[in-house]
Amino acid sequence: MSTISRRDIFKLLAAASAAGAMLPSHLAAQEKALARGDSWDPDFLKKSIPWEKPLVESELATLTVLCDIIIPGDADAPPPSKIGVADFLNEWIGAPYVENMADREIIRGGIGWLDTRCVTLHGNPFAKLTPAQQTAILDGICGSAEITPELAYGNVFFRKLRMLTLGGYYSHSATWKSLGYVGNVPIAGPYPGVPDEIIKMLGLEGL
Secondary structure, eight states: OOOOOHHHHHHHHHHHHHHHHTSHHHHHHHHHHHHHTOOOOOOTTSOOOOSOOOOOHHHHHHHHHHHHHHOOOBTTBOOGGGTTHHHHHHHHHHSOSHHHHHHHHHHHHHHHHHHHHHHHHHSSOGGGSOHHHHHHHHHTTSSSSOOOGGGHHHHHHHHHHHHHHHHHHHTSGGGHHHHTOOOSOOOSSSOOOSOHHHHHHTTOTTO
């Protein structure tokens, strides 16, 4: 019997799809740079972001709480707030590429929509609500129930934020243990091959 749980499979698929969805703008930027004759040799020891991060403090506060609700963290991986996922997303939506600028409109607009709704219902922005109030608000837009026209924009926002949060979170080395990824480490003895449960899960038995 496979030892991989449904939760583990979901995390693997979500991380892979989210990370993959975040590649096009970087590839497009590389292609444009090569077309101009620019060198494409980034210095990863000296991180430099050539664009402004658009979110203000209040928006970052809301985003930080939202990311921690989407992925609470556990014994194998810290919550997003501990590894700077909100700051990463701020950097992501500030990039001057088509996909990133589209994400910026959804994320900034969604944060504004969410805080306005929270103030209307509870007199405070999302970050200052109780956990129970926050959960009730998100239950209405996360897609687990029928989405009314009134909540449609909130649903679009939350689905986009969930995808971006997964991509940012599982691309951080602090979360790799929760995916079962060990990195480039030496293996004592002969290569053991792909585990039987993975082969079975992929339907590759006998190949």
